[in-house]
Amino acid sequence: MIRSTGRIFLTLCLYLGELAFLFLETTGAILRGRIRWRLFWQQVNEIGSRSQMVVMVTGGFTGAVFAAQTFFQFHLLGMDSAVGPVVAISMCRELGPVLTGLMVAGRVGAAMSAEIGTMKVTEQIDALRALAVHPVDYLVVPRAMAIFVSMPLLVGESIGFGIFTSYIVGVKLMGIQGTYFISNMIQFADLADVSIGLIKGFVFGILIVLISCHQGLHAREGAVGVGRATTDAVVICSLTILVVNFVLTMGLNIIFPA
């Protein structure tokens, strides 16, 4: 029992160490200017542009459902006009960044892990190294930079669509006064709430790219290994986002008190 607990602890420490090392390698390469702009724009398209539909649908329907549920409860108390701020603050602080993080982890994290993992097991990464190209510079840096740029924008998009659909549901379907809906939202939700969402999105982006690329770079044993790396990437990203979200919520509440 003690031995197996110790082994798990050591494995976790080793894993975290490898992630930290990958983070340092990546940031070091970015700071030294080892940036391949063509690959960066390719990844912005892959991660940012092509994730938009998923993020819009997720944000939009989450906002719509949340507005409806909030209205059903608040209507009983005669607090219809509180729906706007409640939805806006929830979308900004929690639902927008977390759901976007989970969606991007599923779509982009899996793709990163599978692509890099396949390159690993088919010796393409060894070929890169043999051609004097560092795999982190070529594979991780463009993805990391693209996700640093894309994630806050995707989170913003998700929040925006969530608020927009909540307005449609609240005002057009449920009959809340539009003026109260908007003015209360502006009164209670401010720039700090949006900042929290964007910061969380940025942090989740770092986690997704590090975990997914790490899984790909350490893929082993052919197709089975790539499959395992891909699944693990999504699972680890998702769980890490949920855990780190709690830590961020507590930490950011100190910087941006409610």
Next chain:
Amino acid sequence: MNTSISIEVRGLHKTLGSQQVLRGVDLSVNPGETMVIIGRSGGGKSVLLKHLIGLMRPTSGEILIEGQNIAGLGERQLGAIRKKVGILFQNGALFDSMNVGRNVAFPLLESGARNAGVIRKKVSEALGVVDLDGQQEKMPVNLSGGMRKRVALARAIISEPSCILYDEPTAGLDPIVSDSINRLIRRLQRRLGVTSIVVTHDMNSVFHIADRVAYLLDGRIYFLGSVEDLRQSADPRVRDFVEGRSGEAE
């Protein structure tokens, strides 16, 4: 580049998991020489080859490229050495997201070449050497095994390395394509004068391309000599390998 380089391996040990793959390999390859390393499948030939370009780190021992020990160098420090050494992987290891032209141009683009005309001309020349000029637009997935290896060879030689390492260049190919690859290796060696190290268990290749032959057995160099020495060796273990005898009863 193309100035031949010397390679020396001293007391190379490699342990993978619980298996001792290399148990003290000593080998010296002269500039401009074609050294063929033979040995049984799973005997550590590819492991030895990967050590020569720093793709694997030894458990102990030294690997001297032009007198510089690369065994202790970090990934980024190995860059300068790797620019002098080209490698042909067993399955080609072409980048499957790029077409043939871009695969072959990759070393030039990564070394900072930007003149599209010059790059196109060099790619065409490199593909011409392997008789594949005109195939630039094809994707690796649409190539046969032999073509993939030849494209990989074009990629390995485009930046004119001083040494080329070949990992099983004829494995899995029919005899005619194997012969064309063997002739190609010989032609490249004559034309570019590079140091070549070929890992194979194809005896036809050995007799066709080798200047000297090293037989890797039980993790050590068991035999080292010229092709003629190999032919005339009376050592039963060498003879068994050369003549393809398993020693098992019918």
